[in-house]
Amino acid sequence: MIDIRGLYQHLAGRAIAAGAEIRVRHTVDKVLREGERIVGVTYKNHVSERREVHADVTIDASGFSRHIGVRSDMGEAFHRYGFGAEYDLYAPHYPQDTVYLIMGSAFAPQGYAWVFPRGNGRVRIGVGVIHPDCDNDARPYLNSIMQMPQLKEKLRGASPVEYHTGLFPAVRPVDRFCRDGLMLAGDSGGQGSTLVGEGIRFAMYAGQMAGDVAADAVKSGDTSGTFLNRFDRQWRTRFGRDMEISYLINKHIAAYTDEQWDGAFDLLKRLTASQIAQAVRCDYSASLFMGILARNPMLVATGGKKFLDVLLERINKPSLAVAEGSKQVS
Numbered sequence: 418m419i420d421i422r423g424l425y426q427h428l429a430g431r432a433i434a435a436g437a438e439i440r441v442r443h444t445v446d447k448v449l450r451e452g453e454r455i456v457g458v459t460y461k462n463h464v465s466e467r468r469e470v471h472a473d474v475t476i477d478a479s480g481f482s483r484h485i486g487v488r489s490d491m492g493e494a495f496h497r498y499g500f501g502a503e504y505d506l507y508a509p510h511y512p513q514d515t516v517y518l519i520m521g522s523a524f525a526p527q528g529y530a531w532v533f534p535r536g537n538g539r540v541r542i543g544v545g546v547i548h549p550d551c552d553n554d555a556r557p558y559l560n561s562i563m564q565m566p567q568l569k570e571k572l573r574g575a576s577p578v579e580y581h582t583g584l585f586p587a588v589r590p591v592d593r594f595c596r597d598g599l600m601l602a603g604d605s606g607g608q609g610s611t612l613v614g615e616g617i618r619f620a621m622y623a624g625q626m627a628g629d630v631a632a633d634a635v636k637s638g639d640t641s642g643t644f645l646n647r648f649d650r651q652w653r654t655r656f657g658r659d660m661e662i663s664y665l666i667n668k669h670i671a672a673y674t675d676e677q678w679d680g681a682f683d684l685l686k687r688l689t690a691s692q693i694a695q696a697v698r699c700d701y702s703a704s705l706f707m708g709i710l711a712r713n714p715m716l717v718a719t720g721g722k723k724f725l726d727v728l729l730e731r732i733n734k735p736s737l738a739v740a741e742g743s744k745q746v747s
């Protein structure tokens with residue numbers, strides 16, 4: 418569990434030390450084009466003046482809104498998404514070594530809820546539901562979770578300090594991340610893991626990879642889509658297969674009934690801590706799935722084996738092939 422604000426401040430400091438200039442409260446408005454090439458953006462600055470900035474390479478890191486991507490023919494707005502609501506609490510009695518993942522229709526229909534302590538008496542309690550798989554509002558469920566009998570004593574004397582709501586893409590990565598002068602990195606490219614809605618780590622990997630390719634492109638004087646596509650290839654080689662598997666699992670478990678969740682918990686209880694950790698961080702391997710099967714032989718009888726076979730088939734495909742063929746997988 419990390420202090421995410423602290424992490425962002427730390428990364429901002431590192432970026433500035435490396436020569437970056439950060440402009441706060443500047444809102445990007447239009448995309449500037451020269452023919453087929455993206456050459457920069459217009460924006461409104463912190464005193465509401467309209468300005469423009471020209472760039473050899475523009476990177477859209479605007480998250481779920483994919484503000485530049487949707488204005489430059491890089492795919493539609495995300496049609497499937499996690500709708501999340503979260504309190505950051507001061508909870509002096511919460512045991513800092515205990516996390517909860519909560520499933521079931523009473524608390525998180527077509528999604529899950531979480532209780533994550535993050536040090537210094539602080540705890541994040543949140544819930545995410547997937548639209549349009551359901552049309553529930555995530556926000557009212559927060560209070561139901563706060564009142565769960567299992568949490569009553571642990572949340573004694575607790576109160577929210579911050580409240581967050583937001584959306585997370587629950588789709589496959591977009592078809593292409595680059596065109597002449599433009600790259601998409603992070604949520605704007607659908608590059609997070611849909612397994613548990615984890616996007617921070619993956620946005621950082623993608624940002625670093627996209628930044629490296631953009632710097633090489635500028636140095637070589639070639640910022641064409643063909644050059645920038647190195648990012649697309651590198652990303653899909655490293656993450657394409659795992660993100661495809663995450664998406665398949667997400668689609669599968671988002672449809673679970675309460676009874677299916679009870680069965681799934683019986684399965685999860687038999688896994689080792691390291692198997693669970695490996696699965697949650699999307700570090701999939703054939704040995705992980707075989708290990709899950711070995712600890713749950715009844716999966717063969719219940720039909721779960723069929724789904725594991727689909728995942729194993731993905732594991733054995735090279736990443737790029739998975740990305741290219743991903744549209745055909747239901």
Ligand SMILES: Cc1cc2nc3c(=O)[nH]c(=O)nc-3n(C[C@H](O)[C@H](O)[C@H](O)COP(=O)(O)OP(=O)(O)OC[C@H]3O[C@@H](n4cnc5c(N)ncnc54)[C@H](O)[C@@H]3O)c2cc1C
Pocket residue numbers: 443444445446478479480481482484500501502503543581582583584585602603604605609614615616617618620
């Ligand atoms: C409630 C909730 C809880 C979550 N919890 C976790 C978690 O525990 N772990 C995890 O890994 N992920 C979590 N996620 C997902 C995670 O927040 C995202 O995947 C991650 O932040 C994506 O990073 P990003 O840099 O691509 O986009 P963002 O973090 O969304 O950053 C985009 C930035 O662009 C700015 N922006 C957008 N449009 C414009 C514009 N027109 N002009 C200028 N700026 C603009 C936004 O203000 C924002 O600052 C959670 C999401 C939600 C909604």
